[in-house]
Amino acid sequence: MTPLWRRRTTRTQWLVWIGWLLGALAFAQSWHTIAETTEWDFVWDAPTQAADMLGRMWPPRWGYAPAILKPLRDTIDIATLGTLLALLLATPVAFLAARNTSPHAVLLRPIALAIIAVSRSINTLIWALLLVTIVGPGVLAGILSVALHSIGFFGKLLYEAIEEIDPTQTEAIAATGASRAQVLIYGVVPQVLPTFAGVSVYRWDINIRESAVLGIVGAGGIGLQLNASVSQLAWPQVTLILMAILGAVAVSEFVSAKVRAAII
Amino acid sequence: MTPEPAAAPSVWRKPAFIASAWVRWALGIGALVYLVSALGSIDIAWGRVAAGLPRGWRFVASFLAPDFLSRGDEIVDGLTESIAMTATATVLGVGLAVPVGLGAARNLSPRPIYLVCRSLIATSRTLQELIVAIFFVKMFGFGPFAGMLTLTFASIGFIAKLIAERIESVDTAPLEAIRSTGASWLQWVNYAIQPQILPRLVGLSLYRLDINFRESAVLGIVGAGGIGATLNTALGRYEYDTAAAILLSIILIVLVAEYTSGLIRARLK
């Protein structure tokens, strides 16, 4: 008799099937949760709605352009200043969080990791919702919320980069009789500087996108005009705002890609 | 003993990163001018900030005494909706991202399909989720259905782009080896490409699951379902203890999800 060949043993095959079954059940349950609260009439009507909306959106209302210049500039300011502030705050956090540079692995490292986890889990917009209630609506709330979410992003990527450095280079510096601080600036910083720069412009690019919607919750920038135009059903204005946002995003993406290419 | 030449210079300057002094100064001054004007253009209402600070403290303090109960039902409903949106959107997103990713890989698909898929990816990546959600809410009505579509759309762009890049950089030797066995196109993808991208696809899906959950928490702001609406209401009423409870739940779920996906990814390596 020819021996049978199977990719998996019978037992693992069963486990795989059970896994798929559970996954399918979870999906069905989730779908049910959503379907329950959905007005299906609206859903079936969507194509008509979409066609109607798109029809109203063209042509853009060019005359509105001067009104969005200042908000557009605010949007870029929010992203830039927020990114800079985050970088300033995240650098020490990253050095505290990295196993090989943390001055105190039992006390300081968990604190740094907790800061990173909290900052990352809460989106920029949620930080904005919160900060608007504290410092009031406006650009300041936007900058702070961009910074508060970016700290976690920077902190995580930077401390991982610090943990991945070549230890013999730092050892060589330590062997010259250098102090701890000197080992840091000669042995560690040059190794992680390219990552720092790359991650910064990358995040700046993401933050431009994020700050474009911050105005929806009152935290400054062009999102405010977007929200207002949508609620007034001023579709030609919406088109113009979207075009402005897309332009800013495209430019920032181009700049960020160029800078990252130059660093490597 | 070799005599050392006496006339060695005693100054040395590190060569500048930007060689031309002119460009260096122009960039430096430009950056400074921008920074000053940007900082100057923030008009801070100090009175408002001062008035808000006690509230800020109240918020920090409420993290120590979060209130899960007063709005317990709403929190549970919101979180259930968020999780449901996340799960369905990730599954649909990954399912749709695979064909789009295949189509967007230069070494795999014909030019027209490539262009269509790439523009789809670009659109999905440039539009912030909240903007997409605004439109989907207008089209499909309020509720998690619009939110789910938003997350699906965003997942497609995210995953398809990275998958396409992975496919474009696969090891070409197996591709030729399998093709030379006379395999069909589908068999070829199944045997030569799938094994090379599957671990990455699984890793990306888990990562996106995580992102989708965090995003699902904001979509409620524009009425696209999930916990965001509850959070928005709580903050609007300055109910910081309820808000803290919601935020802690979000953080906890994100951490659990991250930890589990870390375990799964480690097992797949």
Add this chain to the structure above:
Amino acid sequence: MLRLTGLAKRYDRSDPALAGVDLTVPDGEVVALIGPSGAGKSTLIRCINRLVEPTSGSVVLDGVDIAGLSASGLRAARRRMGMIFQEYALIERLTVMENVLSGRLGYVGFWASWFRRFPPEDVRRAFDILDRVGLAGFENKRADALSGGQRQRVGIARAVMQAPALLLVDEPTASLDPRTSRQIMQLIVDLCAERGLAAIVNIHDVALARHFAHRIVGLRKGAVVFDGPPQALTAEALTAIYGAGDWAAATDDA
């Protein structure tokens, strides 16, 4: 003069990597340390400047017991010991000059090193040493733009820049071609002669060791099993160090 007494090291719960080594190296002497992989050569060298903490025993350099030093005392002692690595261990993204000047870090303060403002005398010496190791004109190149042999010369320049009394050299030629290897060994030996430095050189190439060292120490399982001039390194001695083998090629040379 360097004197090791009863130097022992045991990494957690394993067999001892060093089992009580006694060794005295007078000024100006170049000692080649040979032995099979895992014999403890790197451990010995690293115990001397305490990149690895010895478990017991003492290390005395010019009357100073290294083992008992505080953090700042250790830094001062490390300035007297230049270290040269197999994989060069240069800071890849810094210029050659910064790498050479980093040999002075133990002597200058933090802010001076932060702003790269080293004393003029240090800069002048750095240019001299670069010239001496054959890298005149390379000061503004980045370390990652150099070849292996050139990088090792920068590594040597960094160590000499410390104005050390002792060089600790861990397999300086293991990543280099045979000709460059000889040049590098020659350079190390010459510098030691010019400046009266003692050196301990870990090396796997017995022929190179014989040719360049004044004295050879054989290590096996953490203990010294041979200590003598190159001529005394017979086939029997090599068998004692490495285990049985055909040593014709290694003993013919030199």
